[in-house]
Amino acid sequence: AQSVTQLGSHVSVSEGALVLLRCNYSSSVPPYLFWYVQYPNQGLQLLLKYTTGATLVKGINGFEAEFKKSETSFHLTKPSAHMSDAAEYFCAVTAPRNNRLAFGKGNQVVVIP
Amino acid sequence: ETGVTQSPTHLIKTRGQQVTLRCSSQSGHNTVSWYQQALGQGPQFIFQYYREEENGRGNFPPRFSGLQFPNYSSELNVNALELDDSALYLCASSNRTGEFYGYTFGSGTRLTVV
Numbered sequence: 001a002q003s004v005t006q007l008g009s010h011v012s013v014s015e016g017a018l019v020l021l022r023c024n025y026s027s028s029v030p031p032y033l034f035w036y037v038q039y040p041n042q043g044l045q046l047l048l049k050y051t052t053g054a055t056l057v058k059g060i061n062g063f064e065a066e067f068k069k070s071e072t073s074f075h076l077t078k079p080s081a082h083m084s085d086a087a088e089y090f091c092a093v094t095a096p097r098n099n100r101l102a103f104g105k106g107n108q109v110v111v112i113p
Numbered sequence: 114e115t116g117v118t119q120s121p122t123h124l125i126k127t128r129g130q131q132v133t134l135r136c137s138s139q140s141g142h143n144t145v146s147w148y149q150q151a152l153g154q155g156p157q158f159i160f161q162y163y164r165e166e167e168n169g170r171g172n173f174p175p176r177f178s179g180l181q182f183p184n185y186s187s188e189l190n191v192n193a194l195e196l197d198d199s200a201l202y203l204c205a206s207s208n209r210t211g212e213f214y215g216y217t218f219g220s221g222t223r224l225t226v227v
Contacts, residue, residue, distance in 0.1 A: 009153075032212055043117070043203055043218040044156070051213050090155050094212045099169040100146065101216065103155030 002027045002093045006104035013085075014112045019063075019078040021107045023091035026072065033074040034092040034101065035065055044090065050074065061085070086111045115140050117206050117219035125225045126194050134189040134222045136204030144168070144211055145187040147179060150201040150221070162187055163209065191224075199226045 003026045013019050025031055032051045036044040048059025055067040061084075065076045074091060088108050092101040118137040126132050138145050144163045148156035158171035162181035176192040185206070191198055201223050205216040 004155075034215065036218075041220075043119075043220040044205075045218070046215050049215055092155075096212065098212050099161045100158040100171065101148075101156070101212075102158070105153075105155050 002031065002095060002098070002102045004091045004093050004102055004104035006091055006107055008107060009105065010108045010110065012110045012112055013081045015083060016080050019076070019081045019085060019109065021076040021089050021091075021109070023065075023074045023076065023104060024072050025074060025091075025093045027093055027095060029095045032094045032096070032098075033065075033067060034094075035059065035063070035074075035076050036090045036092060036103075037061075038088045038090065038106075040087075047076070047089075081109075081111050083111050083113065085109060117204055117217050119202075119204050119219035119222050121222060122220070123223045123225075125227060128194055128196060128226055130194050131190065131192045132194060132224060134191075134202050134204075134224070136187045136189070136206075136219060138185045138187070138204075138206035139217045142206035142208055142217065143185050144207045144209055145181055145185065146205045146207070146211070146216065147187070147189050148203040148205065149173070150203060151197075152200070156203055159189070194226045196226050199224060 034049045035047040050067045091104045146161040147159040150156040160170040180188045201221045204219045207216045
């Protein structure tokens with residue numbers, strides 16, 4: 001079975017500061033990894049994904065993540081936080097020919113002016 | 114291209130009742146997955162439908178059932194509702210290799226069981 005761990009349910013960051021959300025995964029096969037964002041009362045929007053190839057993945061809204069197999073990690077970063085980044089962020093894992101995503105518990109990001 | 118549409122957006126039901134939630138998949142997608150997101154938690158996989166048949170199921174009891182129609186839209190049915198069924202129910206559509214190309218999620222149906 002695959003799983004994801006996201007530590008720290010609430011993350012506060014000052015406007016303009018670095019956003020760093022940590023995600024560690026467990027998988028017995030090469031994983032596919034995703035980050036989704038959820039704004040209040042909305043569904044999930046795909047930020048970025050890693051399947052194969054380059055381990056540094058760039059997504060929408062200035063976010064990027066790096067797949068590190070040796071650390072079983074897929075941390076999400078953004079150099080400068082914006083007020084519009086306030087939302088909940090979920091890391092998820094799956095694998096080739098696997099029909100389901102396993103999500104972490106999420107990080108609620110609060111941006112302080 | 115149209116996205117994933119779910120209806121209704123909000124629903125209040127009484128314990129023991131039955132509920133049907135609906136999902137229209139994104140144009141070009143033939144696979145629909147359903148997830149349950151309890152308050153403060155990440156989404157949990159309920160099941161997936163492909164070509165009108167169940168194609169994998171998570172750890173949910175049989176009172177959770179579904180259908181997929183020839184136009185790839187889908188329904189989630191929950192019988193004998195319990196208070197713990199209160200959650201946001203998300204539908205996600207994809208093509209057959211959704212795990213590679215990604216899933217498109219709808220805005221969800223907020224179910225409250227009282």
